Amino acid sequence: MAILSSTILSGLSILAVGLLMQSWLRHQPQPNTITSISPAQKTQLHEIAALMLEIYQTLAEMRYLNPESIHQGPHNLSSLHPLYTAQNIDPEIVYLYSILPYYIGSPPLDGETDFFHGGTFADFREEEDIEQSRDPFYAGPDGVDFDAGNGPYMQSWMTPLSRLGNHGSVILYDARVHQIWIIDQEGWVSTDPGLDEEEEDDDGGVKEEAGVQRMNRNSFEHIPSRPAGDVLRDINRWFRELEVLPGVGEYSGPEWDDEELDLRGLYREYGWLGEFDGEGFEVGKTRAYCSGQARYKAEEPLRAVEALRGWRMSFDRDIERCRGDIAKGGSVDEEWVARFELWKMERVYKCISVQSEEKEAIAAGLCPGGICIKEDELVVWEAEVLRQEARSKRDSISRYREWAEDSEQGGRGWEIATRAAEKEADIYRKAYEAASADAERMCPGKNFESVSGRQALDEEEMETSIRKLKDKILNLDREVQEATEWAGQLPDEAVQARAMVEQEIHGFRSRLEFERGVLTRMSGHVVQ
Incomplete structure (x- = not known):
């Protein structure tokens, strides 16, 4: 161990010596058979699997994961051994893969699911996850030289x-x-909250490994790490102590990623960590989420007015720009291209102006003085949103059952999904019943129509949708006719402008064909 001579030791900190020792150990040759795994190392690997399972079970206890979708080891991975070999994965890691727990979201929600710090759950029984395990940060390394500038890591x-x-x-x-x-992929720094502050430099980065130069920009071994058991125990503790919350990411679903939803407060309200009322928490979370959705839906008239106002301002600028292009002169073709652009924009601007007047009138009626919902009546709105959602969840159960019974889509995954759908529908039913009871108690004699001016928040009835679609088809017919008439004034020199008009007309006709097909299908449903 010449690298640990007294000369070097005198110039290195204890931390640096530790890092060098780790680097030396990593690069020593190891036997390449499962039987080469020592009892001590197996104990360490089983610690990893056990602690990962504890984290998953905590998340299930927190009602974030479906416990039925946690697949505990051991797993038979014999069919994947050729892939593990092709990916140059050592026996100890293959053994770990065989004993790790895996979380598989039930279909049709079996895609990505948020896990920790923006990461998602991995399943090393899947080829994609196995292959990506050699490049988890999507760095796209080249070759096999770990010392190359863009080498593997x-x-x-x-x-x-x-x-x-x-x-x-x-x-x-x-x-x-x-x-x-x-x-962290972007910052290329540790986001482990358990690291001591002294392991970071003054700029928030990480201390460089003393006396070591790294050519490979993908290398991460210089970034601080901790004993594996300590990290996984801390992750579990952070969840249990609500320092880190489950979900809160784009793959969690809106009910777990709503900035207005006080998840931490809801957990505490329902007794976490002591006598935790899991079902009560789910009902309360559902109500809190749907209450926020009720407020959002109530304020839709104001958002519609604001959106159209923004569109009008944008088209005002574009129309002035087109008029300036026409005034600049140029070739005949350039002038008519500008005239065509102006013609299109003025037509859209006119349509937006009409819609703005309609939306402003609606907003004035539904949100007088800019107030769309009275706070003491919010619970009535909440009950209406829950009524609609509870019905939707209930109706979905039959579809899950059909998929579970289908010979092509059957299997344990769909059976689990069916049970999950039944449980979710039951939670929404209980949330709706609780909100309805509160609405009757807090707003006696009032219903959704009396407090909102609307009959319901349900989707439009088929007849209303058909009427609107027919109006849309009439407008498209008119667009084709008017664009054709406008093209009649083009001089022969306006070659590009004519091509643009013809393309516009073609687009109108394609949309017409599509919308007429939709109308035929919708009308068929009404007849049935």
Whole structure:
């Protein structure tokens, strides 16, 4: 161990010596068979699997994960061994893959699911996840030289324990030194809250490994890490102590990623961590979410007015620009191209102006003085949103049952999904009943129509949708006719302008054909 001579030791900190020792251990050759895994290392690997399972079970206890969708090890991975070999994954990591728990969202929600710090759950029984485990940060490394500028960075004895979401962090594990990193893709720094402050430099980055120069910009081993067991126990503790909340990401669904939803407060309200009322929490969370949705729906008239106002301002600027282009002169073709653009914009502007007047009138009636909802009547709106959602959840159960019974789509996944759909429908039913009871108690004699001026928040009836579609088809017919008439004034020299008009007419006719097909199908449903 010449690298640990007294000369070097005198110039390095204890931290630097530790980092060099880890680097030396990682690069020592190891046997490449499952039987080469020592009892001590198996104990470490089983610690990782057990602690990951504890985290998953905590998230299930928090009602974030469906416990039926947690697949505990061991798993038979014999069919995947050729892929593990092709990806140069060491036996200890393959063994870890066989004992890790995996979370698989039930269909049709079996895609990405938020896990920790913007990462998602990984399943190393899936080919995609196995292949991506060699490049978890999507760096696109080249070749096999770990010292190259854009070389690989995942040694064969390393693995991620989570997948990268839309940026965010990945949990990385090194089986040789039993260490874990939590690294942010964009900042390329640790996001492990458990690291001591002294391990970071004054600029918020990480201290460089003393005496070591890194050529590979993808390398992460210089970033601080901690003993693997400590990190995973901390992650579980952070969830349990509500320092980190489940969900709060784009793959969690809106009920877990609503900035207005006080998840932490809801957990505490329903007894977390002591005598936790899990079902009460789910009902309360559903009510809180739908209450926010009720407020959002109530304020839609004001948003519509504001959106159209923005469109008018944008078209005002574009119309002035087109008029300026016409005034500049130029070739005949250039002039008519500008005239055509102006013609289109003025037509759209006129349409927007008409819509603005209509929306302003609606907003004035539904939101007098800019007030769309009275706070003491919010619960009535909430009950209406829940009525609609509870019916939708109830209706979905039959579809899940059909899919579960279908020989092509059947299987345990759809059975689990059916049970999850039944449970969700029951939660929404209870939330609706509770909101309705509160509405009757807090607003006696009032109903949704009396407080909102609307009959319901349901989707439009088929007859109303058909009427609107017929009006749209008439407008498109008129667009084709007027564009054709406008093209009649074009001089022969306006070659580009004529092509633009013909393309516009073609677009109108394509949309007409599509909308007429939709109308035929909708009308058929009404007849049936």
